[in-house]
Amino acid sequence: xxxxxxxxxxxxxxxxxxxxxxxxxxxxxxxxxxxxxxxxxxxxxxxxxxxxxxxxxxxxxxxxxxxxxxxxxxxxxxxxxxxxxxxxxxxxxxxxxxxxxxxxxxxxxxxxxxxxxxxxxxxxxxxxxxxxxxxxxxxxxxxxxxxxxxxxxxxxxxxxxxxxxxxxxxxxxxxxxxxxxxxxxxxxxxxxxxxxxxxxxxxxxxxxxxxxxxxxxxxxxxxxxxxxxxxxxxxxxxxxxxxxxxxxxxxxxxxxxxxxxxxxxxxxxxxxxxxxxxxxxxxxxxxxxxxxxxxxxxxxxxxxxxxxxxxxxxxxxxxxxxxxxxxxxxxxxxx
Numbered sequence: 222x223x224x225x226x227x228x229x230x231x232x233x234x235x236x237x238x239x240x241x242x243x244x245x246x247x248x249x250x251x252x253x254x255x256x257x258x259x260x261x262x263x264x265x266x267x268x269x270x271x272x273x274x275x276x277x278x279x280x281x282x283x284x285x286x287x288x289x290x291x292x293x294x295x296x297x298x299x300x301x302x303x304x305x306x307x308x309x310x311x312x313x314x315x316x317x318x319x320x321x322x323x324x325x326x327x328x329x330x331x332x333x334x335x336x337x338x339x340x341x342x343x344x345x346x347x348x349x350x351x352x353x354x355x356x357x358x359x360x361x362x363x364x365x366x367x368x369x370x371x372x373x374x375x376x377x378x379x380x381x382x383x384x385x386x387x388x389x390x391x392x393x394x395x396x397x398x399x400x401x402x403x404x405x406x407x408x409x410x411x412x413x414x415x416x417x418x419x420x421x422x423x424x425x426x427x428x429x430x431x432x433x434x435x436x437x438x439x440x441x442x443x444x445x446x447x448x449x450x451x452x453x454x455x456x457x458x459x460x461x462x463x464x465x466x467x468x469x470x471x472x473x474x475x476x477x478x479x480x481x482x483x484x485x486x487x488x489x490x491x492x493x494x495x496x497x498x499x500x501x502x503x504x505x506x507x508x509x510x511x512x513x514x515x516x517x518x519x520x521x522x523x524x525x526x527x528x529x530x531x532x533x534x535x536x537x538x539x540x541x542x543x544x545x546x547x548x549x550x551x552x553x554x555x556x
Contacts, residue, residue: 222517222554225259225445225526226252226543227295228283230271231534241272244536245279246286248529248543253287255547260287261295261325261526266334271532277310284318293323293445295412295526296394300328300345301338304352304372308359312383320384323445325412326353327394344371346399353391353407360388392445401425405432415447415528418499422446426520445524446516450502452509452545459503460494466531467497506549513554 228245249260260283262276280292292314297307315322328345329335340348351369358365364378383389393408395401396417404411411429413422426444433441451466453459497503502512516522527546529539 222513222522223259223524224252224255224257224546224551225261225293225524226257227447227526227528227530228260228262228279229528229530230265230268230273231530231532233268233270233272236272238272238274241274242282244530244539245283247536248539249283249287249290251540251543252547253290255543256551257290257527257547259291259293259323259524259526260284261293263295263325264297265331266298266301267337277314281314281317284321291321291323292318293325293392295325295392296327297325298329298334299326299352300349301334301340302352304355305359305374307352308356309379309381311356311389312360312379312381315383315385315389320389322383322385322389323392323410323443324356324389325392325394326408327412328400346403347371350403350407357388357391390443392443396421396425398425398428401429402432405429405438406436410441410443410445412445413447415449415500420499422448423520443523444521445526446522447526447528448502448512448516449500450509450527450546452504452506452542452550454505456504456508459505460497463497463501463503464493466534467493467501506545506553509546510550510553513550517554 226248228248230241232241252260260280262279262283263273264276265273276294276297280294284290284292299307311322311324328349335345348371351371355367355369355372355374358367359377359379360383362382364376365374366376367374390409392410392412393400393404394412394414395404396414401411413425417425449463451459451462453462502509513525516525529542529546531539
């Protein structure tokens with residue numbers, strides 16, 4: 222099992238940008254020393270509540286802080302960005318990291334982002350699929366002529382090529398049935414977000430495996446999984462910490478438009494505790510390690526992507542969680 226650190230945003234515009242940069246740099250340096258092998262950065266545009274730096278330049282900088290670690294976009298909003306531009310950006314990132322890139326992609330969900338890029342509701346999936354097709358062709362090293370619905374190139378043979386032959390592995394994210402099927406048929410892996418319950422994760426993994434087999438695809442070599450995880454001296458203490466974190470983060474997700482299949486809905490009281498219990502990994506280092514071990518054994522998780530940073534909580538708390546994960550959880554999973 223491998224471990225990834227998620228460089229998520231926890232600050233808005235009022236916090237100095239250099240503070241966010243320095244805290245993420247400390248996270249990746251500490252994670253590398255603890256045995257993590259992957260760093261992940263996602264993408265949003267025009268965020269007011271949380272500030273997302275764009276993932277390719279961000280990962281380029283962070284990779285210099287922890288040069289042994291792989292990097293992954295988690296995720297690029299492929300239905301919005303220009304595929305020619307993204308093909309060359311990811312190729313550049315693959316060169317500067319000596320071929321250590323995973324290209325994580327997804328549709329996105331925020332109406333204000335789709336509006337900003339002029340993407341209509343009926344265009345999201347076809348834009349995504351066309352863009353991924355064109356990007357892979359541009360990575361092939363062959364001359365490309367492509368006349369799509371949204372983008373066209375003629376006799377293109379880019380000099381900017383990835384180090385990895387044919388391009389980096391493509392991780393497709395999403396928690397709806399359609400997204401999982403796209404990951405199975407179009408991607409190299411399904412990158413699961415943390416929103417589904419544990420039971421839903423198992424169901425969708427089976428859907429991914431079955432869809433991939435029905436399409437004649439070989440079994441996926443990687444299965445990266447995001448689960449929210451909190452370490453404490455007892456499960457109850459971890460639950461109390463999760464309640465604080467859940468409200469701050471998931472209210473923002475809902476404000477940005479996250480809804481639909483296998484996503485959390487607003488709850489309170491005992492229902493909220495039950496909801497967290499069904500989605501989070503909580504408890505002592507031994508309890509957390511047991512849950513991670515179970516995910517590896519039962520559904521073949523190859524990478525656990527861990528998020529220690531949460532909005533409204535100090536960076537020092539994120540570092541305490543990361544230190545405990547490295548010192549107390551990873552050793553329990555060494556064999």
